[in-house]
Amino acid sequence: DTGVSQNPRHKITKRGQNVTFRCDPISEHNRLYWYRQTLGQGPEFLTYFQNEAQLEKSRLLSDRFSAERPKGSFSTLEIQRTEQGDSAMYLCASNRFYDQPQHFGDGTRLSIL
Amino acid sequence: AQTVTQSQPEMSVQEAETVTLSCTYDTSENNYYLFWYKQPPSRQMILVIRQEAYKQQNATENRFSVNFQKAAKSFSLKISDSQLGDTAMYFCASSNRDDKIIFGKGTRLHILP
Numbered sequence: 001d002t003g004v005s006q007n008p009r010h011k012i013t014k015r016g017q018n019v020t021f022r023c024d025p026i027s028e029h030n031r032l033y034w035y036r037q038t039l040g041q042g043p044e045f046l047t048y049f050q051n052e053a054q055l056e057k058s059r060l061l062s063d064r065f066s067a068e069r070p071k072g073s074f075s076t077l078e079i080q081r082t083e084q085g086d087s088a089m090y091l092c093a094s095n096r097f098y099d100q101p102q103h104f105g106d107g108t109r110l111s112i113l
Numbered sequence: 114a115q116t117v118t119q120s121q122p123e124m125s126v127q128e129a130e131t132v133t134l135s136c137t138y139d140t141s142e143n144n145y146y147l148f149w150y151k152q153p154p155s156r157q158m159i160l161v162i163r164q165e166a167y168k169q170q171n172a173t174e175n176r177f178s179v180n181f182q183k184a185a186k187s188f189s190l191k192i193s194d195s196q197l198g199d200t201a202m203y204f205c206a207s208s209n210r211d212d213k214i215i216f217g218k219g220t221r222l223h224i225l226p
Contacts, residue, residue, distance in 0.1 A: 031212065042117075042204050042216030043158070056213065091158065098212040099146075104158040 002026070004105035006092050012111045013082060020078045021108045025094030032075050033102060034067060035091040036060065043091055049075060079110075087112045115140045119205050119217035126195055127225050133180075134190040134220050136205030143167075145209050147181065149190045150216070153201040161203070164188065192222075200224045 005024040013019050025032045031050050035043035046065070047057045051072035061067075064083075069075040079086055089109050093102040116139045126132040138147065149161040164172045164181050171179050176193045192199055205217040 033213065035214075040219075042206070042218050043214075045213040045215065048213060093158075093214075095212070098210060101148075101160050101163060102212075102214065106157045 004092055004094055004103050006090075006105035006108050008108060009106060010109045010111070012113065014113050015082055015084060017082055018078065018080045019082060019110060020076055021090055021092075021110075022074055022076050023092030023094075023105060024074045025092070026103055029094035029096050029103075030072070031095050031098065032069055033093040034075070034077055035093065037089040037091055037107070038087075046077075082110075082112050084112050086110060115142075115145075115207055115209065115215040117205050117207055117215055117217035119220050121220045122218070123221045123223070125223040125225055128195060128197060130195055131191060131193050132195055132222065134192075134203055134205070134222065136188045136190070136217060138186050138188060138205070138207050140186075140207060140209065142209045145207055147179075147188045148204075148206040148208070148214065149177070149179070149188075150204040150206060151199075151201045152204065152219075158204075162190065195224045197224050197226060 007022045033048040034046040037043040046061050047067050049069040064080045067077045089107040091107045093104045095102045118137045145166045147164040151159045151161045162172050162174045162177050178191050180189045202219045204219045206214045208214045
């Protein structure tokens with residue numbers, strides 16, 4: 001069990017640029033989740049996948065956000081035309097079945113200049 | 114809609130003391146899970162304890178125990194013999210069978226030497 005891996009750990013970019021984050025779940029974990037955590041707040045659910053299928057998207061996920069999980073393995077979260085309000089920690093989690101605890105990665109911290 | 118409320122933004126206790134963190138929640142589901150997560154500074158989210166709503170017995174993990182009052186929709190965390198390493202943000206959270214987790218805003222806990 002190597003844990004959930006997220007890259008990069010920290011991303012600094014200028015407003016208006018596109019960014020992409022990657023999450024590698026624990027091997028054999030079918031379900032993968034993305035959350036966003038702003039400073040001083042609890043994480044907020046963004047979206048989740050079962051294998052390659054994206055099953056639910058939060059209303060927080062505007063049309064500038066897109067997530068994919070090709071072949072049901074790693075997942076990417078892309079933000080287009082970044083805005084100041086996108087500055088946050090983006091957390092990824094995975095589990096094998098819906099009733100199993102989610103394991104979280106270290107997160108990717110996004111800073112918008 | 115699910116909601117989770119933590120009314121204590123910050124708490125401090127002396128090492129070796131017992132501390133209780135409060136949490137209330139709301140859900141229309143009959144079958145759900147409740148969690149306490151720990152997030153140390155700049156470190157990943159760690160599951161402390163999990164309670165299944167249909168189980169009346171309160172969950173316990175070593176020095177950590179919960180007081181689950183289903184009718185009152187209350188789910189408090191008790192940390193016994195607190196240690197310096199318990200210093201962290203603590204998030205109360207809930208999920209229904211669809212497995213996305215709804216987090217509270219957190220309680221920042223300081224264990225003082």
